[in-house]
Amino acid sequence: MTKAVQTWNASATAAQLSRSFRETRRISEAICQPLAAEDCVVQSMPDVSPARWHLAHTTWFFETFILRAALADYESFDPAYEVLFNSYYNSVGEQFPRDRRGLLSRPTVAEVLEYRRAVDERLLAWLAAVDEPDLARFRDVLVLGLNHEQQHQELMLTDIKHVLSCNPLFPTYFEADSPLSAAPEALRWYAFDEGLYEIGHAEPDAFAYDNELPRHKSFVADFELSDRLITCGEYLRFIEDGGYAQPRWWLAAGWSTVREQDWRAPLYWQLRDDRWCHFTLGGLRPVDWNEPVCHVSFYEADAYARWADARLATEVEWEIAAESVDVTGQFFDASLGADGRLSQHQTIHPRGLDAAGDETTLRQMFGSLWQWTGSQYLGYPGYQAAADAIGEYNGKFMSNQFVLRGGSVATSANHMRRSYRNFFPPEARWQFSGIRLAR
Amino acid sequence: MTKAVQTWNASATAAQLSRSFRETRRISEAICQPLAAEDCVVQSMPDVSPARWHLAHTTWFFETFILRAALADYESFDPAYEVLFNSYYNSVGEQFPRDRRGLLSRPTVAEVLEYRRAVDERLLAWLAAVDEPDLARFRDVLVLGLNHEQQHQELMLTDIKHVLSCNPLFPTYFEADSPLSAAPEALRWYAFDEGLYEIGHAEPDAFAYDNELPRHKSFVADFELSDRLITCGEYLRFIEDGGYAQPRWWLAAGWSTVREQDWRAPLYWQLRDDRWCHFTLGGLRPVDWNEPVCHVSFYEADAYARWADARLATEVEWEIAAESVDVTGQFFDASLGADGRLSQHQTIHPRGLDAAGDETTLRQMFGSLWQWTGSQYLGYPGYQAAADAIGEYNGKFMSNQFVLRGGSVATSANHMRRSYRNFFPPEARWQFSGIRLAR
């Protein structure tokens, strides 16, 4: 499929934006394509939203921040949707409570798709006719809306995975090829020198979230970063060494969580007849010991690192190291066929390293799995949230979350940057999150 | 539609049972017919089950207690369903947790209907070929299964009403005629004499639940029963007199509930622009003051009665009084057309009294609304629960529930008897429950 990466910049034309818009919107629907209508209703925990809600909320974003703002005569598709599909924008108005999204059976999937169609048509019509001054007013928020939809595409995948995992029938989301990985070599360490570095988004012309700014200097001592992600087999040794039974490896809050939630392995792992299996988007299957361990919380990543006599990298260290590699890896695009639909040829699950990989460089830095850093999510020195509603996008979440870096198998390649900061609470496990060690 | 009432007896033939079975099963599906697949997934509170679950569980009942018991070579439709659709029969085996039914999106509606079809075919084939000794072994449980499905038909209606009510879009389940009622005359009181009465199920040949047995003597003092149900208009006076603001009318547990749940009116009532509306299966509409007040808890019924200087009848008093009237009224059948589908001509909501009603008798004793009694639900003297799994049907719920009598607009006419005992916890409001006074 055609990549849209070139349009994330400040000089994108209306035609380029139209093309990106069409592609991005199509991918959301492609993700829902394997689902039954019933699958699109369930909210399996407060963090999870029903697939229908994602489809509608991303539409609400364009309707609210572009159509209603740009078109004087615009009438809401349905005024009730303004509340139902507002996620957390207090400045826009009231919100239907997040943890009750699973109580709504209407609008149905079909009605939501109709909502999408109506908003898409109107927006594309506007783009087809817009003049440059008007486009200039809305270009940023349109590009933000496209990135926003890409984030929800990732959430659709992780949320539906969680929903299906609660069902003892273990329904398969999408069956695709998933060959076993080869065993990787032992961890290698790459050394970086003490010094004053700059991190943060550097290209003024290209899109970035406000939390990647401003680019700023930071002093970092000598450090080493491991060449690849920790595998399931390596993590199994932590489990078998009593990792989940000994408080000594854990932060106090992590240990409380282990006991309260009775964690004994990563999310989705379960013993079936004494054999470790895990639930994947391709169904329940035996764990492949050579693939990177996935669906671990920050607490688990941090405990594993302590057990392994190492630590997690800070996000500054990670970003410094990332300068040395290309932004390539196992992204979601690999799971989409040429026709823009899910492909039989690539399951949405992190693979192990290719046997014949490049051994002179850091690997799996991008794609594969989000990598927990040891950095709590705060604003960079001089950080300013955007004005108005859009300012609620990132800044207000800056407490009790840890930063993850690098993207995952559920992230689109053109969504990723070296300066990209993802963040989740330290107990979150339903994202595609893994472990890379530093020391 | 043809009534099946004659088959609830001990000499029903296989052919009669087949006909009843077909009709009863068809009605369940007719009830789901106005629903979207999405509507059949949501569990809006732990007491509510998704419509799909009701369709499957009633099928599981026949599969478990007849097909698996009667057919040596029977293979489960799906072994996982044995757990998924077991409601509470500990003797049968494990159960999927009740409060997590809304987490399941599979089996889909279509798959559940296929399950129904497979079990129905098999059961009807068995009935077509069964000899009398075999039929004799299973006749009781088959009839129980049909009554069980009728109970779930009522729950499907009350559950879907609750589900749809949680949606600020207030979706209509089924739009049907609903003319305004005429104002009733003031309450009249019918007197009954002190004496030793017999209550309980009396016809050995006819079906009854075990909790209606044994028929037994009970001494009752003089009492009076009001001729009709309390109307919304009468209940409004209680509200406007500060009924929900004064602890003096309430049981202590009721008053706690009022405050914790912030009750200010019956369930489904809401003020829209200073006008009382309520959510019905026909959508949100203004309250008709002459129709009987509906969706009140035992606590509210009891508080209203105290405010009105009266009390609720005991179930013994109610059953004694019911001897004087026919078992007729506004049952669910009236909402089914000749074709067995929901009819435009009768909404599923309690009507007020006909202006020209019979004024020499108790009215609205059957159909319309379940009537809270002041009797806690306990076994009759000499009560014996049935042996094995079927024994779990009723007996184990005999604590912290109050008895309701008479059936409702959601009950099938041939499901009702004078001795019929329904029971719900005193705070339950989502059933079609109303108020009749005694003194």
Added chain:
Amino acid sequence: MTKAVQTWNASATAAQLSRSFRETRRISEAICQPLAAEDCVVQSMPDVSPARWHLAHTTWFFETFILRAALADYESFDPAYEVLFNSYYNSVGEQFPRDRRGLLSRPTVAEVLEYRRAVDERLLAWLAAVDEPDLARFRDVLVLGLNHEQQHQELMLTDIKHVLSCNPLFPTYFEADSPLSAAPEALRWYAFDEGLYEIGHAEPDAFAYDNELPRHKSFVADFELSDRLITCGEYLRFIEDGGYAQPRWWLAAGWSTVREQDWRAPLYWQLRDDRWCHFTLGGLRPVDWNEPVCHVSFYEADAYARWADARLATEVEWEIAAESVDVTGQFFDASLGADGRLSQHQTIHPRGLDAAGDETTLRQMFGSLWQWTGSQYLGYPGYQAAADAIGEYNGKFMSNQFVLRGGSVATSANHMRRSYRNFFPPEARWQFSGIRLAR
């Protein structure tokens, strides 16, 4: 010590009432005498109140319903106490939340005792000077206040037992003689004939709570009642037969409670080195298998009865049977020495039967342990709660509670009557409650 029983009647003189008042008030303080100030603060669960609170609340009762009502110029001891020590009388005014009583460290024990002294002095002065018309106005509420304080004396004992049981040091409340019991003979059954009986309080001149009225007729079928309470040894067989592991013996709500609270034995039982011990007011000690089993909930009593192929008596049956025996037994008085203080010679714990007991009659009907009946707590036919605040005493608790009969080792002898109705929720275990079977 001198018994006060004769003063519970309608013609008690002021002098008799003074004497009863002094004695009753003294006993409350005698109960607190073995406690440290620290023991009088803790609220170990919402149902439990700190001992200081009981001392103050019973005082508040006399202050509110007599001093403030009878004395025009009475000034509150402390206006804040009107709220702090109001338990649940909505008509009197606001209440400090029940479940937060353990947050209060003030007033201290010494301050509460001073409060008691001030109210006692004032009340005794009033009694010394009162004329008959005034006494007539307050005699009933004064006698109610004395009975009320006796109820709280029992609660002080059961509450402090619960408080101390939460402490792994297992502090002893009061060490007293506690010889082992002899093994009782097998259960014997006493038969009662079907018929129309009268139950309820019968002596118009003697005190009774409103819930014991009116005396009324009730029809009862043939029944049998066992001669004595179930022993710990008999109950152990239920435990060892998997009683707590099999849902078949339990009401559904009981079974949920067993699993949620992980019940495996009566409250206060614990295995120490494979030996069953239980916590008593005399400290932790091995279970005496011949003493009656204690601190079981209604759910456990009901499950045991079902396991033993019997049932619990209804309260009507119990009261009919109680007509045949004297109101004597192991009451709290036996634990008080001649000096009105706790005595070394009698622990506050139910004893087994004397080896040489009377074998021609029901035993342990009074004192020893409250006996769960199978009757839910409701008003008798024609029940009228008293007017005003006093009307809140009993009537408003008539839901979700079961009736217990007979009194316990923590009840004063002159507090008990055949018609006495105690009531607790079916899961309550911290009262001195045991099991008698019927069939």
Added chain:
Amino acid sequence: MTKAVQTWNASATAAQLSRSFRETRRISEAICQPLAAEDCVVQSMPDVSPARWHLAHTTWFFETFILRAALADYESFDPAYEVLFNSYYNSVGEQFPRDRRGLLSRPTVAEVLEYRRAVDERLLAWLAAVDEPDLARFRDVLVLGLNHEQQHQELMLTDIKHVLSCNPLFPTYFEADSPLSAAPEALRWYAFDEGLYEIGHAEPDAFAYDNELPRHKSFVADFELSDRLITCGEYLRFIEDGGYAQPRWWLAAGWSTVREQDWRAPLYWQLRDDRWCHFTLGGLRPVDWNEPVCHVSFYEADAYARWADARLATEVEWEIAAESVDVTGQFFDASLGADGRLSQHQTIHPRGLDAAGDETTLRQMFGSLWQWTGSQYLGYPGYQAAADAIGEYNGKFMSNQFVLRGGSVATSANHMRRSYRNFFPPEARWQFSGIRLAR
């Protein structure tokens, strides 16, 4: 009173340590001196511990880490105390659950004081006889134990304040002089230059917690720090401007907390007859608008800063700025008389600035109030937790907490250092915490 500050170093003699030990231990008991035994029992929220528990736990620390480790023949004062008074040291053994400390009425205050006496005697005897090699083994943990007890002294004050505040009688802890403050001048800002700074504990010979190490370099951009703390009057303007009603000033998690807990003002503030009062250790009294605002959470400090168009300092900025001032201020010592007891002359509450203060320097940097920084609590680069149990002291709390700096009116002067890092969750309000702005 004599200051013990000189003994916090690596060459302290046994005699010096004895003197510090005696003084520190005596202060803990002086803090409890105004309390009734009843006050020492209550746990008003899970974060709060009863005063008795603090007295015992600090003793347990010395018993466990010195007496049991140093004395081969040492027998526990009471083996049950090893569990009861272990706070969170998993490596030492089991712990009585933290949130159940308020359920324990024993050991009583008197018994705890006896425990203290026994351990003190034994420890002082050991110190009197110890040779240098033995002292060398335990000097660090002894000094740690003294600092640990000082931390608990502060917690005793904040915990008892919270306990007493829950009582509608608003008991006074200790009445002392508390003159009104003068109005401060407008905020002044002190500028600091961009550069590479070193922070962290710098004196190898002096005591510090492990979390203050290692000293390390950090790059900081230009910043300004305000000269003093925000006053109650300044904070009132935030309240009156709708600060607690507008989500725009708040982090998302902060806003959720505001709504869930219905925050409308700092902890302990309440409107009495339209006048703002607050509960202090000297009782309930009108807010003095010129004193620094106190008992605000990180969320409130952060929201206030945003409203004031400023931000909180990072802990690095704070420590850099602190280099310019002496470690002096309104510490707890000022509230202790010459006799080591609480003094009438100085209430334990932050004062406003002296009218005639030094205007050329930062003020209120130390003592007065802990100052929330915008830095989440993490280990410094190269941080290593100590080995064994002592390693659990700090490191395991490094998630979801924010750093506070500077000490408070409840901190001992000799407990404070420029590098001192305190930390609490962002919603915590019961510490003496206030606001200083940066920009």
